[in-house]
Amino acid sequence: AQSVTQPDIHITVSEGASLELRCNYSYGATPYLFWYVQSPGQGLQLLLKYFSGDTLVQGIKGFEAEFKRSQSSFNLRKPSVHWSDAAEYFCAVSYSGGYQKVTFGTGTKLQVIP
């Protein structure tokens, strides 16, 4: 079964510092990979996605992620974190198609300190 691992449950960074959130997915022929952000009590907002092509994908709010097939990873990065980035971040994968049967990681809660 498809699975996603986010090894960091909670991360604290200073505002302005760089950020990297880790994500590993179970091996599959053609993974559709996503990063979503969820603010408290809110739904999910798509930050970025990878379907094929360039392994470095750019998303909204200055986020980017790199797909590394050899490492089965899809880590999320941001060069300079803003206080408004504090939220929960979910990595997700689908093998059935981009929007079908999405499997989510356990999430990483990001805290930003002044």
Place this chain on the structure above:
Amino acid sequence: GAVVSQHPSWVICKSGTSVKIECRSLDFQATTMFWYRQFPKQSLMLMATSNEGSKATYEQGVEKDKFLINHASLTLSTLTVTSAHPEDSSFYICSTGKPTPTLNTEAFFGQGTRLTVV
């Protein structure tokens, strides 16, 4: 604007009653919609796949008689939590996607429904 609309955003109900949650696709016809559940401090777990005009497909461990899914039109799927109990309190969220030949489209999520059973 929103692609998927979910209603209500939150609901409180008494134990033993039933609650219906609606999920509407606003921009396109959705033959397939998905229902997820998120318990506090946990990730989202797929509950079931809602198929327009046919029975829903439930994930292992999800009681189909408790979580009734109806997908009577191409733009509306409903999840009814029957005989709700406090352990059913959770965040329920639906999703769908615009079908394309290459399947290269992401899921669009509703705003979610916070259910509290007292």
